Amino acid sequence: MATKKLLLLAGDGIGPEAMAEVKKLIAAMNEKGAGFAIDEGLVGGCAYDAHGQAISEEDMTKALAADAVLFGAVGGPKWDSVPYEVRPEAGLLRLRKDMELFANLRPAICYPALAASSSLKQEVVEGLDILIVRELTGGVYFGEPKQIIDLGNGQKRGIDTQVYDTFEIERISGVAFELARTRKNHVTSMEKRNVMKSGVLWNEVVTATHKAKYADVKLDHMLADAGGMQLVRWPKQFDVIVTDNLFGDMLSDVAAMLTGSLGMLPSASLGAPDAKTGKRKALYEPVHGSAPDIAGKGIANPIAMIASFAMCLRYSFSMVAEADRLEAAIAAVLDDGLRTKDIMSEGKTEVGTTAMGDAIIAKFLA
Numbered sequence: 001m002a003t004k005k006l007l008l009l010a011g012d013g014i015g016p017e018a019m020a021e022v023k024k025l026i027a028a029m030n031e032k033g034a035g036f037a038i039d040e041g042l043v044g045g046c047a048y049d050a051h052g053q054a055i056s057e058e059d060m061t062k063a064l065a066a067d068a069v070l071f072g073a074v075g076g077p078k079w080d081s082v083p084y085e086v087r088p089e090a091g092l093l094r095l096r097k098d099m100e101l102f103a104n105l106r107p108a109i110c111y112p113a114l115a116a117s118s119s120l121k122q123e124v125v126e127g128l129d130i131l132i133v134r135e136l137t138g139g140v141y142f143g144e145p146k147q148i149i150d151l152g153n154g155q156k157r158g159i160d161t162q163v164y165d166t167f168e169i170e171r172i173s174g175v176a177f178e179l180a181r182t183r184k185n186h187v188t189s190m191e192k193r194n195v196m197k198s199g200v201l202w203n204e205v206v207t208a209t210h211k212a213k214y215a216d217v218k219l220d221h222m223l224a225d226a227g228g229m230q231l232v233r234w235p236k237q238f239d240v241i242v243t244d245n246l247f248g249d250m251l252s253d254v255a256a257m258l259t260g261s262l263g264m265l266p267s268a269s270l271g272a273p274d275a276k277t278g279k280r281k282a283l284y285e286p287v288h289g290s291a292p293d294i295a296g297k298g299i300a301n302p303i304a305m306i307a308s309f310a311m312c313l314r315y316s317f318s319m320v321a322e323a324d325r326l327e328a329a330i331a332a333v334l335d336d337g338l339r340t341k342d343i344m345s346e347g348k349t350e351v352g353t354t355a356m357g358d359a360i361i362a363k364f365l366a
């Protein structure tokens, strides 16, 4: 009997093209008895076209009931002038908000075959495997007051408020410590306690959470600016980095570029564990957008989407062996020299979306 409920929201542009490869993979796994129950819905511009909303209530209900949501990408020039509240991105923001996805996981893995194409020296990035855990629902992006006020003297004042409560820091650091235990058991917490009160509290709460529940994990603290520098100097010193919404936004983009193309980068967003089942709400998505410039051409790189599904296997279904095997299949196909256009280099074989997906699935099943 199918017990693993997945909702697929492919979205717009290259979203459906990349998702098609994951659908083939799930079908192949189901033939071997994996037991995924698949449902599909609309999000973004396609949902607006169908329902006048960026996601329908019916699809929101399905998302809340699913064990995990796989999300493609949303947006495109076709919807540039739709009303703000129903713009394509509003569908993703609604999912994050209603599913209470407070922990954003962004791995930066450098596949050996692509190490030479990084903007950093090969020895700096080769074999890199770090995970940035970013707080996603608090901090300066949401804190109040948030406004521009007229000072009446020809001047205006823009105000954003950086604010964190103890529970928010406890729960995000708890996620980081738990993930570290499944990796190299090392967490680096980044804040700016030298100039920010929220940084002082962040540091105190991470330290206390560590002492109370996770003393077996190695913990370091680093100022976020120094952390940015260390990320490009010697990123392999890190295992799991935990940081707030603002610093996480920037540091995860820095880490992403260590590894090359946008078409390679997966992500996961997790909520709190359910009191009864212990399962976390979860949404998995590639970091890239809908890439309207290449949509419909069959050349999109499906690896970010497939690697997002690998994260789903690992974090939502504890299918660690399968996740490892899928990530190894991606690495093996790259080793064989297959490349989509975005990661193509001299002497390699250029393939389209479908051929890349097929090759990864074949390696995975072999």
Ligand code: NAD
Pocket (backbone or CB within 6 Å): 014, 072, 073, 074, 075, 076, 077, 092, 262, 263, 264, 285, 287, 288, 289, 290, 291, 292, 293, 294, 299, 300, 301, 302, 304, 342
């Ligand atoms: P983008 O990520 O869609 O594309 C940036 C560049 O990277 C483009 O040249 C694109 O062709 C290339 N690219 C991206 N993914 C690729 C892949 N898998 N394979 C090969 N090449 C790839 O960002 P953008 O151009 O700034 O935005 C396009 C649309 O996507 C906009 O409407 C934007 O709002 C939306 N967007 C959505 C999300 C999301 O759904 N989470 C994220 C970012 C942007």
